[in-house]
Amino acid sequence: MSERRVIVVGGGLAGLAATIRIAEAGIPVDLFSMCPVKRSHSVCAQGGINAANDIARQQGYSEYQHFDETLLGGDFLADQAPVLEMANFAPRVIDLLDRMGVPFNRTTEGFRDLRLFGGSLFKRTHFAGATTGQQLLYALDEQTRRWEVEGKVRKYEFWEFLRPVLDELDPDDAIGHVHSDKRCVGIVAQDMRTMQIRSFRADAVIMATGGCGLIFGKSTNSVICTGGAASRCYQAGAWYANGEMIQVHPTAIPGADKCRLMSESARGEGGRIWVPRKADDDRKPTDIPEEERLYFLEEKYPKYGNLVPRDIASREIFDICINQDLGVAGQNQVFLDLTHKDPEELDRKLGGILEIYEKFVGDDPRKVPMRIFPAVHYSMGGLWTQYTQGDYDPHQPHGAHNPGDTPPIATEPGHGLKLGASNNMMTNIPGLYAFGEVNFAYHGATRLGANALLSCIFDGLYNGLSVVNAVRDAEFSAADAPQSIFDHAVADEQTKTDALLEGAGSGEIPDELNPYIIGLELGEEMTAASTVVKTGDRMRQAMTKLDELSDRCSRMKLNDAAAWSNRTLSYARSLQDMVVLAKVILKGGLQREESRGSHYRLDFPDRDDENFFKTTVAEHVPSNPDPIRIFYCNVDARLVEPRARSYGEKKAKPEQPPAQTAGAGA
């Protein structure tokens, strides 16, 4: 039997965690990334990583409640089994990262410190300064380097994934639920320096390529987060789920090149959001007396206050600025105020993010309230993945889980998902997996703060085993796939590249065909039509615009013809794929005629469980006039009964208030 290999595409938290998991099992990994993996977008995560912990447990918190909060946060759109498994596994993730040397903040006694984060009344967020994502990524990067030295990992940095290579699937070889007549046997990738295009064989391919923020132009994402890789899988036949669920982070710093995140931890550590009560109050913010400030989140949501989930906070800020015209200085911005806090404590707990503000805006947030506005931050949607249910199968779903209640399900692995089942987090195409942000599985209609890092690492560590098992047990080996399919795939990509480069670099390019201009227009249109507040009309209008953009994309002219390190080519190719994905996002949003989580429609302001308690799934059918086929899958909701997601809003129906325990409140 020839050597089995796994390809991991993407070197962020999910990709690296998977790499380590698989390499440790003795299977060699080829790791592809558009950048040196240490520079992946995971570094940008600031706030922390959630997990049940001993302190919170003693106050009545549990893994089960973390699970419940995640579901509630996601407005019950997530399948429940994977979320349960993730919440149950979370403390193990923290322990492992701790062992890897992540410098988690410590209490005076030397235990890991915790902070409060959105969507919970308990401190369950572990953090390392204000650069938790960076610290976690570095720990995994170091372990990956160790396996690289051992010869188990081969890195392909500055290589761009172009497409999966698919072979006919012999039904006898199928694993999991069969939704495709193809299997994934490798990838085609391009060296961004030499521009060489070549194919690589693998018995399993893990997509860990993150989000698609660049579709929205200025987002909080890194410039590499185009969503191109996910789109290429989608166009190759992988299903894309819940694309319309795009999280807008309530507090970002607007900038000329991107929007920079101001972590939720700024509010977790006591930051207050307000605007002057008078619309054109031009006094210095520090001169405005308390009674003339409108702390609109605290007034409307007395229990959670500034720590309501992100979609609610974004919408309220949007409402204050757009509808009530109360934005600071008449612009789209509100104050995020930390000036009442002790500067030394702020430096210790938030130093990194305060520096970012200072560095990129020029004001000292310890002295002057920060000016912030919502920005696209995270995609809950992603490649559709399947799983095998674990052994817990209740007869009756539970209602709300309250602090102190005995968790109905134990926390060993295997209750939510079946540990090591070959199809866990596998797309509809056998052999093609999706981990991390590009996997739609965990966050439903909106993601709770500090759950992203968790889902990424959980996918890599826990579901990495599924890939190991799938590769080990398979009868079929990618080495047996005919060479011709690889050659064809490479030739195809070469043709596409050549077509893009045709006529490139000769003279001035009209804006209409300029990829950079098309990209700007795409971003503006998507931000306007499909972020905080959506309507059917606006989205339909955007769809027309996208049709125009994809037509222009097909005639694009590049202003660089270089056959060496041509980043314009890379961008242009991604742009074509971004437009495809943008349409999926829009169409999913148009058809979801309800409001749920981050998907808020003015024309359908209520959640409609009867019709839309379902996962949107998009399939690429190139033969159809509209190649996007949308269908719906039922949500697995066997554990918890969906309930209203009100976060104690004053005018909402009264609900049983959770018993708030000492020390847990903000």
Add this chain to the structure above:
Amino acid sequence: MAASNAQQSGKRHIRLKILRQEAQDKLPRYETFDVQPEPGANVISCLQQIAARPVTASGEQSTPVAYDAGCLEEVCGACTMVINGRVRQSCSCLIDQIAPNDGDTITLEPMTKFPVIRDLWVDRSRLFHALKRTSSWVPIDSIYDRGPGPKELPDKQEPRYVLSTCMSCGCCLEACPQYNPRPDEKDWDEAFIGAHAISQVRLFNLHDTGKQLKSERLEALMGPGGVSDCGNAQNCVKVCPKEIPLTESIAAIGRAVTVHSIARWFTAR
């Protein structure tokens, strides 16, 4: 403050003088572009403008400038380049600060210590290789659940955190007179390793499990290109964007190798 700065930069022009090089084997040349910075613009947003319409100041059609970029928040280290003769990240280089007046010129050059891939984009593989040379990781047993890591008091965690914010950008290497280009990979193991790697050794030697590899790391730093190759110019600490106390790390490792070599003389077989 910010708002007034932003208003100032409204409709003015600045000039970017960029050292361009089509490929490793091509000769570098300067090209100048005039751009109108947006409010709050940084070097990256100017480069983005140029990419859309790459016309030089003299009106010639050119090509987008190749550069490396990632987070644009100064945590990934990708967009490091030499700006007005000094190495730094281009994302955090605000136009209003570096070129406050109409018509000011900003010079952009690639880092000089690493091979140029194209224009401002360089290959920093040697930097990552250094982390292999020094076994910069905590040697955990396995990924299986074994409970938490070692308990750690804040007075140890805090310095460790600071050291751990190193984003491998290479500023310390670019500014170091002892760190010089080594195009041949074979030379990397004997050429000066640089402040970042020395500081990482300090980081891992501080960790209770990490220090299991202490001797290996120190010995890697005792050989050619190790800590003794530091010339104490102390530029590293002055250009480090994360303000990591690199010179303190160098001194601490100096002490560690001193102690290690004496101890070894007395105890090694």
Add this chain to the structure above:
Amino acid sequence: MGHEEEGTLAKRYFLLRRLHSLTGILPIGVFLIFHLTTNSSVLWGAANTRAHADDLPGRGIATFQHEVSFINNLPGLLIMEITLWAAIAFHAILGIWYATTGKSNTARYPHMDNRRYALQRLTGYIALLFILYHIATLRWGWSFLVPGGVTWGHEHAASTLALALRGSADSITVAGLAVSLFYFVGVTSAVFHFANGLWTAAITWGLTISTAAQRRWGVVCAGLGILLMAMAWGSVVGFLFTDPEKAREIESAMHPEEDSTEHTARATTDGAP
């Protein structure tokens, strides 16, 4: 095996680097301190009331002569000298090798520390040239390199030295001035190189770790440097303005029997400070 070889290489390399650092302090640096103390006795000796002379400059000359004679009568002098020369050669050869691995960039990064880095290398080269000249002319008797062709005689320490620096007994010649200037630059370089080297050695060996400690030790090294610099410059100026004729008289008076210097020197040790 491979690993073991690497280990040996690392050990040897490390040993060489640390010996390089060490030799700069011991013996070279320590010798420099003694040497400058001796030489500057031409100035501070003026305060030596027991010296065999009447006026202040004379006392300096006498004290200096006394010091020189004392040193020249030390047992095992040649071995000490050879050790010193070997140390200097070792320090210099390795130093040059190390210096070639760096490429100064003070134009781009004009920080004080970086300038000192560049100066440390420059002063090393200058000091080496100077020391070679200094030893060749005053120890090995390569008098063709000395304007006026005077040969050093340790019985006539101040007078021959003054002649070497002045170029002529009567006045300061142009060539003499050039030699004096070279001395001035040479001793300045040597002192800077030592003081700055002492500062960096504390980092190299890991004595000063914190930035504050490095700053404090920097003050100490600067203080020592200033003191040594004063002695060095004082010596050069002192000898430059010493009247060789008068010096010779004083020295001769200290050695009544020209050819039994050893005995005479012993006889006059009562003036020892």
